[in-house]
Amino acid sequence: MTDTTDTTDDLAEEISFRTFDDDCRILTNLLNDVIQRELGHQFMHKLERNRTLAQSACNLRTAGVEDTAELLEKQMASEMSNMTLQEVFTLGRAFSHFLNVMGIAETHHRVRKSRSAPILSMSCDDIFNQLVQGGVSPEQLYNTVCKQEVEIVLTAHPTQINRRTLQYKHLRIAHLLDYNDRPDLSHEDKDMLFEDLMREITAIWQTDELRRQKPTPVDEARAGNVCFFSGLHIVEQSLWRAVPHYLRRVSNALKKHTTKPLPLTCTPIKFGSWMGGDRDGNPNVTAKVTRDVALLSCWMVVDLYIREVDTLRFELSLNGCSSALSKLAHEILRKETASEDHHDSRTQTLSRNQAKPFSQQLLPLPTQLPVGADLPSCTECNDGESQYPRFDKFPGSDHIALNRKDTNSNGNSSTQENGNMSKGIKTLVASSNSQAAAAPISQKSGSFNSSQLLAQRKLFAESQLGRASFQKLLEPSLPQFPGIAPYRIVLGNVKEKLMKTRRRLELLLEDLPCEHDPEDYYETSEQLLEPLLLCYESLQSCGSLVLADGRLSDLIRRVATFGMVLMKLDLRQESGRHSETLDAITTYLDMGVFSEWDEDKKLEFLTRELKGKRPLVPPTIEVAPDVKEVLDTFRVAAELGTDSLGAYVISMASSASDVLAVELLQKDARLAFSGEQGRPCPGGTLRVVPLFETVKDLRGAGSVIRKLLSIDWYREHIIKNHNGHQEVMVGYSDSGKDAGRFTAAWELYKAQEDVVAACNEFGIKVTLFHGRGGSIGRGGGPTSLAIQSQPPGSVMGTLRSTEQGEMVQAKFGLPQTAVRQLEIYTTAVLLATLKPPQPPREEKWRNLMEEISKVSCQSYRSTVYENPEFISYFHEATPQAELGFLNIGSRPTRRKATTGIGHLRAIPWVFAWTQTRFVLPAWLGVGAGLQSACDKGYTEDLKAMYKEWPFFQSTIDLIEMVLGKADIPISKHYDEVLVSSESRRQLGDELRKELVTTEKVVLVVSGHEKLSDNNKSLRRLIESRLPYLNPINMLQVEILKRLRRDNDNKKLRDALLITINGIAAGMKNTG
Secondary structure, three states, X not given: OOOOOOOOOHHHHHHHHHHHHHHHHHHHHHHHHHHHHHHOHHHHHHHHXXXXXXXXXXXXXXXXXXXXXXXXXXXXXXXXXXXOHHHHHHHHHHHHHHHHHHHHHHHHHHHHHHHHOOOOOOOHHHHHHHHHHOOOOHHHHHHHHHXXXXXXXXEOOOOOOOOHHHHHHHHHHHHHHHHHOOOOOOHHHHHHHHHHHHHHHHHHHOOOOOOOOOOOHHHHHHHHHOOOOOOOOHHHHHHHHHHHHHHHHHHHHHHHHHXXXXXXXXXXXXXXXXXXXXXXXXXXXXXXXXXXXHHHHHHHHHHHHHHHHHHHHHHOOOOOOOHHHHHXXXXXHHHHHHHHHHHHHHHHHHHHHOOOOHHHHOOOOOOOOOOOOOOOOOOOOOOOOOOOOOHHHOOOOHHHHHHHHOEOOOOOOOHXXXXXXXXXXXXXXXXXXXXXXXXXXOOOOOOOOHHHHHHHHHHHOOOOOOHHHHHHHHOOOHHHOOOEOHHHHHHHHHHHHHHHHHXXXXXXXXXXXXXXXXXXXXXXXXXXXXXXXHHHHHHHHXXXXXXXXXXXXXXXXXXXXXXXXXXXXEEEEEHHHHHHHHHHXXXXXXXXXXXXXXXXXXXXXXXXXXXXXXXXOOOOOOOOHHHHHHHHHHHHHHHHHHHOEEEEEEEOOOOHHHHHHHHHHXXXXXXXXXXXXXXXXXXXXXXXXXXXXXXXXXXXXXXHHHHHHHOHHHHHHHHHHXXXXXXXXXXXXXXXXXXXXXXXXXXXXXXXXXXXXXXXXOOOEEEEEEEOOOOHHHOOOOHHHHHHOOOOOOOOOEEEEEEEOHHHHHHHOOHHHHHHHHHHHHHHHHHHHHOOOOOOOOHHHHHHHHHHHHHHHHHHHHHHOOOOOHXXXXXXXXXXXXXXXXXXXXXOOEOOOOOOOOOEOHHHHHHHHHHOOOOHHHOOOHHHHHHHHHHOXXXXXXHHHHHHOHHHHHHHHHHHHHHOOOOHHHHHHHHHHHOOOHHHHHHHHHHHHHHHHHHHHHHHHHOOOOOOOOOHHHHHHHHHHHHHHHHHHHHHHHHHHHXXXXXXXXXXXXXXXXXXXXXXXXXXXXX
16 A cells, blocks of 8 residues: 555645645646647547546535436446447557556655655654654663564566566656756756656556566566666666665664764664465465575675676775775785786787687687777766677676776876776777788797787787787786775775676586686675675774765675575475475385374474484476476475575464475485485574465464474474564465454454464464554555554564565655665664554453454354355456456465355455455455444444553554545446446345445545545545546446457457456556
């Protein structure tokens, strides 16, 4: 959910919304111009008529004139039914793009508001000040922030429906809006800006909105991690810049309120990923995919570091340094000189002994140097017309150039020398071109005159052996420069090792032999940090702290945050797959069928094997493909280890044996791998994390953890290998689909309390991992509200949480929004740790929650699981069946091939209801539960709970927020046109009556006069979308009606998918 609570006064709201309206007007007018130019006045008239009808109907409903509003909507639906397919398709495209550009304006509106606020709510400065004023000592505040461990896990759940190419264009428009806010723009600047906006919007209109094939898991990882192969790179585009900025804010706020800055290598937030590791119900995620994605992630971060080091070494041209850095720089130069002497000797030997002249055995002599070869190494070189490769693409070549450039007798910049070299090179090229062909190297001659030697080197430069020699043509030799620029020398060596690291990863990705000396590349972030910290300390000691705290400190903080892996990859698999694997093993060994044993026998067997030192799985075992895939995954985990991987998550976990089964398979794979390789596995064993998802499993979560920790082997394993830390994941999606949002929220609250209590009983620390979705129905909502409503003691400085689908783009797509979100995560966890939320004031409140939850669950399940008409109603009244046409994720929409709700994934379940504006999963059952409590005389208790209990307040606020997006007339229109049976239409009418009841009782509990009364900004933003959102819903109904009569019509499918995209943009979330 991207909408957050605003707390500004009415005057500030009006000023802020005036600029928002201006941005909307600019973008919609430009889009109007583009459409009119492309399609003409006749189509524009039709578009404007539909928008006007929708706007008029909205105004009439606001004024309470329901009948006339309904007539206008029926008129709009009637006119749409008479449109041609092409008109419907194009109209859908237009409204979809209007909603997208308005979404861009909304995002910019939030960024602008955050900049203008004198004290930003939930910022580090704001919360640190509150805590110190509230009695927290500066020392306690400082220690708590420094020890905080928050991990944001980006997942590949298929809820980001926009193509990445369009996401990129939307970012460009956002940047242009940001530029438009500058007060110093001239009229000419404004004109140029509007031209740029017009170009972007024209490109968007002329781009196909639809993915034409499903992404693979590797594609999803690329989308989440990097911008190459036309992918949008969240890290490169946003997080890479946002992280240093965010850490500066933390550090500055700490210094202000505690007098001490954040330690340079301390980072309260890190990032994880499920992209390429989440194989739960997804056969496309194989062991090879996981290995490739993990290596790809490592490659990406190394590539980003190379760029940063290149820029940094150009900046740090100074000579003054500490003795330690000077010693390291001279040591690097000595090694390189020795290496070059050895290389020259080898080259001379080759020249004497080879039978063929160089002119025959090497590449042809280039007629010109690559463009920019004489420029500093940090200069971006675009040699689009050159057939010769750039030298910085070859590991091991740059450091030679660096060392020669950086030898400087007076400490000045080497710009002049480069200019002189450029002239010399041009002369050399002109004089040697004519000589090269006529100057073959004699086999008998051991010496050459000067011009022959230069010609030989020029000729030799393009060979694999001669690249270093070619650099000698470009750079003066060392003796000419008695002084050196030590930072450039050291950073040049860092870049060389990074390039070798990158090349090693490329070989691993290509499954080619890779025998590198470990001293030639970086394996850990500590190795990379060592020379960078030495540079920092040197600058600090020489009085250049202002330089140290610039790009260099930013790079150090990036290394501390992203390490050598960018984001550690979690593995996830369903518990039943592990049981099937152990079945195959125990059956092969004539031990029986593992899954048929009772829990005690399973635990006895697993514990005995875990204590043993021999592998369990025979190398000769032959198993089914599904079982082999599980075993292969554990082998890849053994190969990569904790250097690249994070946790192993067991979905649908329900017993202690589920956890020990994974521990055993992991141990067995590590033993086998180390035995084959003759060396230990890299890193340690992965954390094994049970994921409790259904209501039944949530209720048993505490008992499972107690059972696990009562086993001596497991408890000692946690203490020894995981620093006494147990991680437990709770799932919001399936629990909500299982029992309804209210019951799921309460069961999740109780499960967390029980898990925390269980770990405390054994003296084990616990980290709770929250599997939240983007929508309210799947546990989504404002970050601060979610964290601060957790049970007391469940957030003790540590937290893991998923960010899924379109939420990744919404929260982290722009550096400004990313910095804001990272601050909110930090301060919300800090508040929950130092000032935990209040528990229920009295036992009566807990009992009342139990009663409400029971009634709510019964109401929800009686409709969704027990009403025989419901499944048919769901399929007819929503586009659920057609969502499969959307190529938005690599996972199937169902875990198993059944038609029931049980095996339908939570994402399409929520997505379908969001499209029809019924948003049923977020509120169904809530009204029945609350109304039951009110009928029994507990209304005042509910009001008190809302005011005093953060958990209850956040639950009601989130439900109220999503009710504000529900639209009864629109959902009714779906039923009237698409639902064939009278009994099923009656079911829809009954559900709409329940929605009205839910709205009324929620307002009674919250004390608000109308929905979103406590969030006027949100209400106004929603209202601004309706003139475009309502027509596209009407179009979707018309398209579904036609498509269900002509299911194979690809043009109709495309039109439907266009409307799905548009509605998702208008609702601001999907699933």
